[in-house]
Amino acid sequence: xxxxxxxxxxxxxxxxxxxxxxxxxxxxxxxxxxxxxxxxxxxxxxxxxxxxxxxxxxxxxxxxxxxxxxxxxxxxxxxxxxxxxxxxxxxxxxxxxxxxxxxxxxxxxxxxxxxxxxxxxxxxxxxxxxxxxxxxxxxxxxxxxxxxxxxxxxxxxxxxxxxxxxxxxxxxxxxxxxxxxxxxxxxxxxxxxxxxxxxxxxxxxxxxxxxxxxxxxxxxxxxxxxxxxxxxxxxxxxxxxxxxxxxxxxxxxxxxxxxxxxxxxxxxxxxxxxxxxxxxxxxxxxxxxxxxxxxxxxxxxxxxxxxxxxxxxxxxxxxxxxxxxxxxxxxxxxxxxxxxxxxxxxxxxxxxxxxxxxxxxxxxxxxxxxxxxxxxxxxxxxxxxxxxxxxxxxxxxxxxxxxxxxxxxxxxxxxxxxxxxxxxxxxxxxxxxxxxxxxxxxxxxxxxxxxxxxxxxxxx
Numbered sequence: 001x002x003x004x005x006x007x008x009x010x011x012x013x014x015x016x017x018x019x020x021x022x023x024x025x026x027x028x029x030x031x032x033x034x035x036x037x038x039x040x041x042x043x044x045x046x047x048x049x050x051x052x053x054x055x056x057x058x059x060x061x062x063x064x065x066x067x068x069x070x071x072x073x074x075x076x077x078x079x080x081x082x083x084x085x086x087x088x089x090x091x092x093x094x095x096x097x098x099x100x101x102x103x104x105x106x107x108x109x110x111x112x113x114x115x116x117x118x119x120x121x122x123x124x125x126x127x128x129x130x131x132x133x134x135x136x137x138x139x140x141x142x143x144x145x146x147x148x149x150x151x152x153x154x155x156x157x158x159x160x161x162x163x164x165x166x167x168x169x170x171x172x173x174x175x176x177x178x179x180x181x182x183x184x185x186x187x188x189x190x191x192x193x194x195x196x197x198x199x200x201x202x203x204x205x206x207x208x209x210x211x212x213x214x215x216x217x218x219x220x221x222x223x224x225x226x227x228x229x230x231x232x233x234x235x236x237x238x239x240x241x242x243x244x245x246x247x248x249x250x251x252x253x254x255x256x257x258x259x260x261x262x263x264x265x266x267x268x269x270x271x272x273x274x275x276x277x278x279x280x281x282x283x284x285x286x287x288x289x290x291x292x293x294x295x296x297x298x299x300x301x302x303x304x305x306x307x308x309x310x311x312x313x314x315x316x317x318x319x320x321x322x323x324x325x326x327x328x329x330x331x332x333x334x335x336x337x338x339x340x341x342x343x344x345x346x347x348x349x350x351x352x353x354x355x356x357x358x359x360x361x362x363x364x365x366x367x368x369x370x371x372x373x374x375x376x377x378x379x380x381x382x383x384x385x386x387x388x389x390x391x392x393x394x395x396x397x398x399x400x401x402x403x404x405x406x407x408x409x410x411x412x413x414x415x416x417x418x419x420x421x422x423x424x425x426x427x428x429x430x431x432x433x434x435x436x437x438x439x440x441x442x443x444x445x446x447x448x449x450x451x452x453x454x455x456x457x458x459x460x
Contacts (some may be wrong), residue, residue, distance in 0.1 A: 006076060335393075359410070
């Protein structure tokens with residue numbers, strides 16, 4: 001291993017997950033934190049904790065200079081960015097490289113390539129990966145040309161930011177009269193949020209599933225795929241429940257897609273952990289983006305393969321080969337992850353505050369990834385994710401049954417969590433049959449809670 005100390009440029013449950021992986025590999029850890037996270041449980045687990053700034057993310061977790069300064073002062077030779085924040089920022093990756101440290105992730109060049117959704121789609125087309133039909137390159141400034149492009153693609157369409165992510169910079173357009181305003185609005189969001197005003201248009205699919213392929217790549221010629229995840233239960237383009245494997249999709253189709261993804265990794269010189277995301281409709285997969293980092297939902301893949309994805313990611317960055325080959329990967333059983341957020345389960349309004357009581361469920365096939373405990377604080381400055389409830393079963397029905405019981409046993413006082421939302425999904429016949437698509441949850445909520453969902457949309 002070419003480094004012995006890893007600085008974790010993140011917070012919450014993913015910081016704790018990385019600390020545990022580093023300990024398993026015998027590495028020293030440095031956890032950075034904002035003033036709002038002072039006293040968090042995961043800081044006690046690290047070998048060293050360093051405060052890098054006040055609560056606002058721009059002055060702490062998004063402050064590349066402060067993070068690099070902390071890394072240098074603490075003797076860290078590598079930085080793990082986790083997910084979110086600076087995890088897919090090519091400038092940060094380059095700054096880490098220039099500082100003589102190792103970023104636990106792909107190179108800055110590859111990160112920039114796949115971070116630009118337009119460039120990424122072009123790269124995938126060259127290696128034979130099917131893409132969602134849409135515009136070639138960025139939208140031109142001339143509105144009449146944009147109108148022609150949308151007309152050729154066919155309404156409804158979706159306008160997307162080239163540098164977007166996290167469900168932002170997206171606008172569905174159902175008629176020509178809506179297009180001009182959607183482009184203006186989305187371009188403003190793109191410029192402000194991502195520093196890149198470029199937009200593109202894709203065909204808006206009416207009933208697709210969101211399927212993703214997990215890959216692991218090293219510098220010794222090993223390009224592996226670890227199966228798929230179904231992330232179709234979404235709200236406002238944000239994933240809520242993820243599972244593996246995807247129900248009802250032929251295994252040979254998944255295998256063929258996995259092999260195409262590893263071929264793409266070879267073509268672009270990818271290293272580390274990555275995820276190819278697709279829309280799946282009428283038996284056809286269409287590429288939408290690649291995430292060049294560890295995913296929030298990686299535990300469901302770990303549950304059905306027995307592979308520690310974060311450990312493998314760190315090994316690769318440390319100059320070691322992957323500890324597994326493609327032939328070693330065996331898929332066993334079924335796993336589902338519920339994202340537990342500190343928010344009103346129906347209005348999606350954040351619920352920061354003090355956790356008076358936290359009781360995680362226990363039982364066979366159950367894993368809870370969380371940085372919460374009784375007395376912990378949920379700051380208002382960051383994402384509302386407070387835990388991930390991951391359940392494994394021999395098959396999908398057993399997995400769903402165990403998950404329902406685990407949700408019943410989860411006890412949290414002092415803040416609101418979205419447990420009831422998960423229960424509604426798990427008890428829905430369409431979900432039980434494994435027949436959901438990316439519009440399922442919002443449709444379900446409109447049908448069950450029309451008044452409350454109306455309030456939610458007005459407040460958005």
